[in-house]
Amino acid sequence: MIHLKNVSKVYSNGTEALKNITLDIEHGEFVFIVGSSGAGKSTFLKLLIHEEKPTFGKVEVNGYDLMKIKRNKVPFLRRTMGIVFQDFRLIDKMNVYDNIAFAMRAIGAPERLIRKRVKSVISVVGLEGKEKCRPNELSGGEQQRVSLARALVNKPGLIIADEPTGNIDPKMSFEIMKRLIDINKAGTTVIVVTHEHELVRAFGGRVIIIDGGEIKEDKLINGSDTIGEEYTDISDQPAPSVLSDQQDNNNGEADEK
Amino acid sequence: MKFNSSGYLVKEGLKNIWTNRMMSLASIIVLVSCLIITGAAILVSINVTSLISSIGEDNQVNVFLDYEMSDIDAIKLGSTIKKIDNVVDCQYYSKDEAIKEYKEKLGNLYDSMQGEDNPLGNVYKVRLGDLSDYRHTINEIKAVEGVASVSDRGDIARTLTKLNYFVSIVGSWIVLILGVVTLFIISNTIKMTMYSRRFEISIMKSVGATNTFVRIPFIIEAMAIGLISGLIASVALISVYNPIRETAGNMITLIGTSTIPISDIWLNILLGFTGTGILIGALGGFISISKYLSKEGGEILGW
Numbered sequence: 001m002i003h004l005k006n007v008s009k010v011y012s013n014g015t016e017a018l019k020n021i022t023l024d025i026e027h028g029e030f031v032f033i034v035g036s037s038g039a040g041k042s043t044f045l046k047l048l049i050h051e052e053k054p055t056f057g058k059v060e061v062n063g064y065d066l067m068k069i070k071r072n073k074v075p076f077l078r079r080t081m082g083i084v085f086q087d088f089r090l091i092d093k094m095n096v097y098d099n100i101a102f103a104m105r106a107i108g109a110p111e112r113l114i115r116k117r118v119k120s121v122i123s124v125v126g127l128e129g130k131e132k133c134r135p136n137e138l139s140g141g142e143q144q145r146v147s148l149a150r151a152l153v154n155k156p157g158l159i160i161a162d163e164p165t166g167n168i169d170p171k172m173s174f175e176i177m178k179r180l181i182d183i184n185k186a187g188t189t190v191i192v193v194t195h196e197h198e199l200v201r202a203f204g205g206r207v208i209i210i211d212g213g214e215i216k217e218d219k220l221i222n223g224s225d226t227i228g229e230e231y232t233d234i235s236d237q238p239a240p241s242v243l244s245d246q247q248d249n250n251n252g253e254a255d256e257k
Numbered sequence: 258m259k260f261n262s263s264g265y266l267v268k269e270g271l272k273n274i275w276t277n278r279m280m281s282l283a284s285i286i287v288l289v290s291c292l293i294i295t296g297a298a299i300l301v302s303i304n305v306t307s308l309i310s311s312i313g314e315d316n317q318v319n320v321f322l323d324y325e326m327s328d329i330d331a332i333k334l335g336s337t338i339k340k341i342d343n344v345v346d347c348q349y350y351s352k353d354e355a356i357k358e359y360k361e362k363l364g365n366l367y368d369s370m371q372g373e374d375n376p377l378g379n380v381y382k383v384r385l386g387d388l389s390d391y392r393h394t395i396n397e398i399k400a401v402e403g404v405a406s407v408s409d410r411g412d413i414a415r416t417l418t419k420l421n422y423f424v425s426i427v428g429s430w431i432v433l434i435l436g437v438v439t440l441f442i443i444s445n446t447i448k449m450t451m452y453s454r455r456f457e458i459s460i461m462k463s464v465g466a467t468n469t470f471v472r473i474p475f476i477i478e479a480m481a482i483g484l485i486s487g488l489i490a491s492v493a494l495i496s497v498y499n500p501i502r503e504t505a506g507n508m509i510t511l512i513g514t515s516t517i518p519i520s521d522i523w524l525n526i527l528l529g530f531t532g533t534g535i536l537i538g539a540l541g542g543f544i545s546i547s548k549y550l551s552k553e554g555g556e557i558l559g560w
Binding site: 049072075076077078079082083089091102103105106107108150154 | 265456457459460461462463464465466467468470471
């Protein structure tokens, strides 16, 4: 599904954001990308969604060779993925329904299909009854669920969540992560970029640690493992109790992997 | 673009006009001014051309005789004129007939100008054969003894040609300058719209909207501004054209009879203005959008 081979990215100002990265993510995986600010996580994501082109190496996403992809094919690459942003990026003047429907309208979907699909994803993210609410009438967690619904509505095979819990409280973070895991269980590949170690430990799974533009670790973890604190500048806080409960449930899954 | 999205895209484009109403209004005002000035220059030009053409086709000149000349001498002089080559007809038109005609047209103003107080001269209305020999024939008539002057419409035609040239040159510059200003303002209106909708654009691109799909509402907005401006400018110009033509026709008969009536050109004005407005709008919109659409993600949001 995602294959990076010897990928490097050097920006025009000389910053070497990624150094010789080789990585494979297969269909149906749930992967955490962890790293401190400036580690290269954002550049990694930009390469996947083709906002940036690699300087060297080969990037293949959902069957598209991103070194050779033509400009007019980029929208079709992006239709194979859904993106969840840290800042939600909801449109203030639109209600929940329209914010989600917007993603389908933007690719020219018929209104009948939009009505059916939006209703369905609203139920998946648990926002029934909130269809008419504007973003400013929702909590941070609810707004992120709208963002998640928008990412899901075009039925992509890949969800990329960029710091999805960065702007919401710990309880809601757990809620969002749980939704992402449910989505993954339904067969969608999920990549979560985060710097919150406690969240990663709570859910476990495949964790790729990026530091200084390089992959430092790529491993399966469970709750008792450390996850490369030496590469980050974020000090771990004790995991909230709600996460601790979930940790017990997920450790088993991580062990199985 | 799929057919089922066209309604949505048009609606979005029209909504943008209201959302950015101040900039839209500024664009409309400038574009209306530009169209009216352009249209006025074109109308003056085609009317002057029509006048010149009608003067060119008119092969009759008025030969004014010396004021003191008696009727008998005047009749003798007529036979001399008739003998000149290229003169095909020569009709006497006495000053008494002339003042009578003026009195009928313009009323009591000429009551006191009867008999010896008549300021007009006797005239021969001379019709020429070959217009290419116009200048030579006029000179021969002028050389006849007793001829005071000849109404030389060639001078009027030359003056009008100069006026036409002046209108064309000045009009072209004004149109060029206003055209650039209009493009700039429309382009800025669209840029502002795009900036205010940068989140939407970035989301649209992130979910796989094509550049054409993103572009269409903005082009529609710009074209609608052009269409509205074209309609306003057409109505304004069509409304003032006839009153101006009638007023000018009252002052100079030739203008009233040789210029183009509004019924012949109103459709051309309407189609020309709306078409030009839409074209300028589309061009202005296209210029600003193309630059913006080459950006990606954070660049769109200005991060």
